[in-house]
Each structure stands twice: as structure tokens, then as C-alpha cells.
Amino acid sequence: MPGETQKLFLEDCLDDSPQTRAMVDLFEKDAQMLRKFSKAFASSCQKVLNAQVAMISATQEMSYYLRLYGMQNFPLDPPVGPSDEQNNTESCSIAANLNQFANYVDEISTCFQVFVTQLNDSMVYPLNKFIDNEFDELASSEKMYRISSEEEELVRQKYLKIPNRKENEQQRIQTNEECFAFRKKFHENALNYFSSLNSLQFKRQYMFIEPMMSFVHTMKLFFKMGCETLSPDSSSKIDEFLNKTSSHVCQVKVKQMENMEKTNNLIDLLQQDCSVYFAERPDDHANKNLKNSNILQKSGYLNLRSKFPFISKWDREFYFIQNGFLMHQQKSEIAGSAFLELKSDLCVSACEIDERQFTFQITSQFPKKIFYFQANNNQDRDEWIYILENAIKTDNKIKLESHMNNIKLNNPSLLEQLAGKAGLSLLKKPEIRFELDVGLMGVHRDDSSSNLDQGKSFKVRFLGSMDVKSDKGNEYITETVRKVMSTRAEQNIFNLCQFDMVINTKFVSLFKACESAEEKSSKLNNIDDLPSAKFKLDNIGYWAWFPDNERLFGIIVKDRSQILKLSCHIFESDVSSKTICETITKATQDAFKELVESNRSEHLKVIKKREKEILLANIGKLPDKTENENNDASKENEDDRHELMNVAELAFGSPNPNFIVLDRDLLENIDDDDENNIDENGLKEENDRKTNTESEA
Numbered sequence: 001m002p003g004e005t006q007k008l009f010l011e012d013c014l015d016d017s018p019q020t021r022a023m024v025d026l027f028e029k030d031a032q033m034l035r036k037f038s039k040a041f042a043s044s045c046q047k048v049l050n051a052q053v054a055m056i057s058a059t060q061e062m063s064y065y066l067r068l069y070g071m072q073n074f075p076l077d078p079p080v081g082p083s084d085e086q087n088n089t090e091s092c093s094i095a096a097n098l099n100q101f102a103n104y105v106d107e108i109s110t111c112f113q114v115f116v117t118q119l120n121d122s123m124v125y126p127l128n129k130f131i132d133n134e135f136d137e138l139a140s141s142e143k144m145y146r147i148s149s150e151e152e153e154l155v156r157q158k159y160l161k162i163p164n165r166k167e168n169e170q171q172r173i174q175t176n177e178e179c180f181a182f183r184k185k186f187h188e189n190a191l192n193y194f195s196s197l198n199s200l201q202f203k204r205q206y207m208f209i210e211p212m213m214s215f216v217h218t219m220k221l222f223f224k225m226g227c228e229t230l231s232p233d234s235s236s237k238i239d240e241f242l243n244k245t246s247s248h249v250c251q252v253k254v255k256q257m258e259n260m261e262k263t264n265n266l267i268d269l270l271q272q273d274c275s276v277y278f279a280e281r282p283d284d285h286a287n288k289n290l291k292n293s294n295i296l297q298k299s300g301y302l303n304l305r306s307k308f309p310f311i312s313k314w315d316r317e318f319y320f321i322q323n324g325f326l327m328h329q330q331k332s333e334i335a336g337s338a339f340l341e342l343k344s345d346l347c348v349s350a351c352e353i354d355e356r357q358f359t360f361q362i363t364s365q366f367p368k369k370i371f372y373f374q375a376n377n378n379q380d381r382d383e384w385i386y387i388l389e390n391a392i393k394t395d396n397k398i399k400l401e402s403h404m405n406n407i408k409l410n411n412p413s414l415l416e417q418l419a420g421k422a423g424l425s426l427l428k429k430p431e432i433r434f435e436l437d438v439g440l441m442g443v444h445r446d447d448s449s450s451n452l453d454q455g456k457s458f459k460v461r462f463l464g465s466m467d468v469k470s471d472k473g474n475e476y477i478t479e480t481v482r483k484v485m486s487t488r489a490e491q492n493i494f495n496l497c498q499f500d501m502v503i504n505t506k507f508v509s510l511f512k513a514c515e516s517a518e519e520k521s522s523k524l525n526n527i528d529d530l531p532s533a534k535f536k537l538d539n540i541g542y543w544a545w546f547p548d549n550e551r552l553f554g555i556i557v558k559d560r561s562q563i564l565k566l567s568c569h570i571f572e573s574d575v576s577s578k579t580i581c582e583t584i585t586k587a588t589q590d591a592f593k594e595l596v597e598s599n600r601s602e603h604l605k606v607i608k609k610r611e612k613e614i615l616l617a618n619i620g621k622l623p624d625k626t627e628n629e630n631n632d633a634s635k636e637n638e639d640d641r642h643e644l645m646n647v648a649e650l651a652f653g654s655p656n657p658n659f660i661v662l663d664r665d666l667l668e669n670i671d672d673d674d675e676n677n678i679d680e681n682g683l684k685e686e687n688d689r690k691t692n693t694e695s696e697a
Contacts, residue, residue, distance in 0.1 A: 455504030471541025
């Protein structure tokens with residue numbers, strides 16, 4: 001049973017005694033404290049609701065990123081082999097595991113969404129509504145009570161100040177009526193205010209209990225829903241999945257520990273030889289049996305001397321020997337390029353130049369040229385000299401070729417290994433073309449010369465092209481870049497064709513690059529000035545840059561002469577390829593705007609021609625002279641008609657007539673001068689014909 005509730009006596013509200021005032025102040029103080037506490041309690045409930053909403057947002061974001069992992073195409077993400085797919089070991093795939101976890105997270109997020117909806121409807125919203133309505137109404141009642149109390153006190157004092165004289169009898173009667181009205185108003189407001197304070201004392205006994213009952217009931221339903229979600233069937237599947245994933249994680253950790261142990265042993269072994277830290281190794285660690293060895297390959301960094309008019313510059317690059325060529329490669333390049341062919345007319349020897357140590361030279365007889373290199377130390381220089389001499393010799397070249405063939409036979413390349421794992425055949429490799437097909441389109445000489453002046457031009461180098469399945473998606477361009485570069489490295493293709501790429505609103509043209517101004521001027525009157533390739537802008541389906549190297553980009557072109565023929569062409573630019581892709585995008589947008597404007601102008605011409613034909617036809621339908629008209633009226637009528645025809649021709653001959661307003665008076669005046677010569681029947685028929693003609697016009 002609830003305890004006894006304190007309340008104000010409504011019988012004492014009219015007396016307004018000090019005791020009643022004291023009780024009212026006590027109830028008001030209690031109401032203010034209760035209001036402050038209620039707002040703090042409602043704020044805490046709102047925090048609980050916000051926490052659940054944040055939980056929903058966090059779980060949804062977590063699910064999004066779990067699914068996003070499989071779309072990232074990480075270069076080093078371990079793939080799933082055919083044996084793993086046959087054994088259905090999904091735990092071997094990181095993306096598959098994360099997708100499964102994303103499904104479980106979505107189920108949990110759904111449960112939280114239902115929980116938040118029930119929590120808001122049953123606890124937070126009713127509590128806030130109760131606090132706002134109850135305490136706002138109480139504050140309004142208190143304000144009316146205070147005002148009416150002051151007004152009643154003023155009227156009472158006014159009545160008591162009236163003198164006790166006979167001449168003030170009328171004033172006493174009026175003041176007494178005012179006292180009655182204000183006292184009645186005070187009594188009504190006091191009764192409402194006292195009843196509101198008494199009602200608040202009853203409501204306080206359940207205003208905090210009801211929200212907590214709703215909260216506990218909602219939590220109970222939430223846990224019940226979680227139990228239903230994790231039913232025995234689904235729970236067994238989750239347990240099975242977690243066990244597989246846990247065993248996979250344990251295996252990975254074991255491999256990690258083994259790898260760490262091997263790595264530590266290798267680090268200790270590598271750190272034992274301290275001679276590698278010196279710029280020049282001590283004599284006791286030098287390779288003394290180098291000349292007795294049969295080494296055919298070497299790689300490392302060398303400084304190449306470049307001669308300028310007053311100074312010399314030494315550039316550091318990575319050099320290696322491959323298939324009878326001395327190759328060089330910068331740190332930022334993906335593949336190396338041929339620097340010098342190791343022919344029999346080359347001579348390698350040590351030298352001294354620019355007061356630098358560890359230098360040697362390669363002298364070419366045909367043509368006469370000398371290349372100066374600087375090695376890291378004496379031993380490195382001697383190794384380069386000896387290995388270069390071996391590579392220059394004919395018999396060692398043969399040994400190198402046989403050695404490379406044995407390596408290819410015994411150790412297949414990474415591409416062949418990947419193809420073998422995936423169950424693919426190397427015979428099915430896509431054909432990669434390293435030369436542009438100049439017969440793709442017919443080009444006129446006038447078009448090529450105009451394209452040189454219009455559009456933006458960029459220096460590019462053609463790397464290769466390959467047929468693709470679709471003209472949408474970055475993955476096709478990325479795959480083509482990697483296959484082209486790997487094929488170039490395998491087949492030792494290092495020659496690059498340089499072009500001037502000109503981009504305008506109609507074509508993307510490729511012109512052979514000119515080395516000098518004289519060569520450029522000589523080509524102006526030559527058929528070689530025609531573009532080597534010219535792609536229509538509407539045939540280019542997709543373009544993008546390579547994410548790993550911003551200097552590489554590709555375009556996918558549709559060949560409309562063949563069904564479903566899509567070719568992806570790869571280029572290398574001197575500037576950032578983002579600029580070229582943005583230029584193609586802007587050219588496409590400008591071409592679309594030009595097409596829209598052209599269609600709009602053609603449409604306006606057709607409308608203008610049609611309106612002119614209709615108006616001239618209606619003017620031609622105007623009535624000719626009647627039998628009763630004399631020759632003067634007929635001549636004047638013909639002049640007016642000719643004037644109207646001239647006005648119509650002039651109006652429609654304007655460059656851009658938005659609308660045309662005919663002179664109605666001119667149409668009417670054709671017959672106004674001759675109305676006296678027409679009888680009533682003829683006049684009625686003439687007016688009917690004129691009305692029909694005007695409506696048609």
C-alpha cells in the first residue's frame with residue numbers, strides 16, 4: 001500500500017492566511033526540486049538511448065568495412081588455391097571470414113534497432129512529454145495565482161480607503177463589485193493551482209517508476225530476441241565457424257613464430273660479417289677467387305658521369321646485366337631499360353677521372369664513345385670489369401643464353417606459377433600488342449593539321465595494348481598495365497614509341513613526336529604528319545590512371561567495325577596522368593554541350609520554318625476582291641496584302657524570333673475601306689471568312 005500523500009486544503013485557499021502561504025511555499029519548493037531532478041533523470045535516459053543509437057551506427061560501419069576488405073585488391077593478399085576451394089576451407093580466405101562476420105554483425109545491428117525503437121516509444125518519449133506538459137502547466141498556474149493575488153489585494157485596499165460619507169456611497173458600491181470580481185478570480189486561480197500541486201504529489205509516485213518498468217521490459221524482450229536469433233541451429237553453425245576460424249588463426253600464429261625464429265637466426269648470421277658495413281671491405285674479406293669463377297651476371301648501383309660545358313655530373317642509378325645488354329633502372333621506375341649492348345667492340349678498363357676513386361670506363365669503337373662509371377669500392381669495380389669482360393666475349397654470351405634457358409625450364413616464372421595454381425594454360429594468355437594499329441581509321445591531311453592547333457597536347461609513350469571484356473572499371477586497366485609491364489620484362493622489350501597526344505572535343509589523336517624544331521618543320525609538308533592513331537571521343541568508353549604509378553594511364557576504346565571488340569591501350573606520360581584523364585573528362589563534357597546546342601538550334605530552325613509556312617498559308621487564304629469592289633479598292637486591298645506578306649517575311653527572317661505578334665488592325669483594314677460597297681449578305685459572309693482566317697492565324 002502506498003504511503004499517505006501530502007496535500008493542500010482547498011478550503012483555506014480563499015483565506016490566504018500566513019499558514020496557507022507557508023504551506024504553498026513548501027509545496028512550490030518541492031515542485032522545483034522535483035522538476036530539476038526529473039530533467040536530470042530524463043537526460044540520463046536520453047544518454048542510454050543515444051548509446052544504443054551509437055551502437056547501431058558503429059555496428060553498421062563495422063559491417064561496411066568488413067565487406068570492403070574483399071574489394072580492395074591488396075597486392076599481397078594471399079589467394080585461395082584450388083585445393084582449398086575443393087576442401088571448402090573458407091577459413092583460408094580472409095575476405096570470406098570477414099564477410100561471414102559482417103553477416104553476424106548485421107543481425108546484431110538489427111536487434112539493436114528494434115531495441116532502440118521500443119526504448120524510445122516506451123520510456124524516453126513518454127517521460128519527456130510528461131515533464132514538459134506537467135511542469136509547464138504548473139508554472140502557468142503559479143503565474144496566474146500570483147497575479148490574481150496581487151490584484152485582489154489592491155482592490156481590497158482601494159475599498160478600505162473609501163471615506164464613510166454619504167456622497168461616497170456610489171463609489172463604495174462600484175468598488176465592492178470590483179472586489180467581488182477580483183476575489184472570485186483569485187479564488188478560481190487558487191483552486192486550480194492548489195489542485196495542480198496536490199496532483200503532482202500523486203504523480204511523483206509513478207513518474208519515475210513507469211519508465212524503469214518499460215526499460216526493464218524492453219531489455220527482457222531484447223535478450224529474448226537475441227536468444228531467438230542464436231537458436232540451437234544457428235548457434236551450432238556459429239560455433240562451427242568460430243572453431244574453424246580459431247584453428248586457422250592458431251596455425252597462422254604457429255607459422256609466424258617459426259618465421260620469427262628463422263628471421264632472428266638469419267639476422268644474427270647476417271650481422272656476424274661486419275665487413276659489409278665498410279665502404280671498402282678489408283683485404284682478408286675480398287673475393288680473391290673472382291677470376292677463377294664463371295660469373296655471368298651482376299647488379300648494383302653505379303655513378304654515371306655526364307659531361308657538361310663547364311662541369312661534370314655523376315648520376316646514381318641501378319645497373320644489371322641481362323641477355324647481352326647493360327640495363328639501367330631508376331628507383332621510381334617499374335622496369336629497366338637497355339643502356340648499352342655488350343658487343344665485341346667494347347673495351348672495359350680501370351681509369352682515373354675528376355679526382356674520383358673506384359672509377360672505370362667502357363669504350364665503344366663504333367661509334368666512338370666513352371662511358372665513365374664509379375663503383376662503391378675497389379672490389380666492386382674489379383667485379384664489374386671482370387663480369388663485363390666475360391659478357392662481352394662470344395662464348396660467355398652463349399653460356400649466358402643457355403643458362404637463362406635452363407633457369408626458365410627448371411624454375412618457371414611467377415606468372416606461370418600463378419597460372420598453374422589457378423588451373424590455367426599459358427596458351428590462353430591474352431595477346432599483347434606493342435605497336436599501334438595505324439589502319440584503325442582513315443585520316444585526311446586537313447584534319448590532322450587542324451588537330452595540331454586545337455586541343456591540349458601531352459608527351460606520351462606507348463607501352464602496349466590488350467583486348468578486354470568490358471569498357472567499365474578500373475580493374476581492367478590495372479590488370480592490363482601489370483600484364484603489359486610483366487610481358488615487356490620477360491621478352492626484354494625496351495623500345496618505346498613517343499607520341500604527341502592531342503585531345504579535343506572530337507578526337508584523341510597520337511602524332512609521332514618530333515625531336516627538334518627542324519624535324520617538326522620538315523614534317524609539315526610530309527604525309528608522316530598524319531596521326532599514327534586517332535580515336536573518336538565517343539568510342540572511348542573508359543580512362544583512368546594506374547594507382548601504383550601516376551605516370552601510367554590507360555584508355556579503353558571500342559572498335560565499332562567488330563562486334564564486342566574492346567582494346568585497352570597503356571601509355572606513360574612525362575606529367576601526372578591525372579591531368580590527362582581530367583582533360584579527357586573535360587573534353588567529353590564540352591562535346592556533350594556542343595551536341596546539345598547543335599540539336600537545339602536544328603530544332604529551332606524546324607519550328608521557325610513550320611511557323612513561317614503556316615502564317616504564309618493563312619495570309620494566302622485572305623479573301624480576294626468581290627464583285628462589288630471597284631478598281632481603286634481592289635488595288636488598295638492588294639497593296640495591304642503585299643504589305644502583310646512583307647511583314648511576315650521580315651519577321652521570320654530575323655536571326656532569333658522568340659515569338660511574332662501580328663498586326664490585327666492590318667488584317668481588319670483590308671476590307672474596312674470598302675464596307676459601303678458591300679451589301680448586307682456580302683458583308684456578313686465577308687466577316688465570317690475574316691473571323692475564321694484570324695482564328696487560324
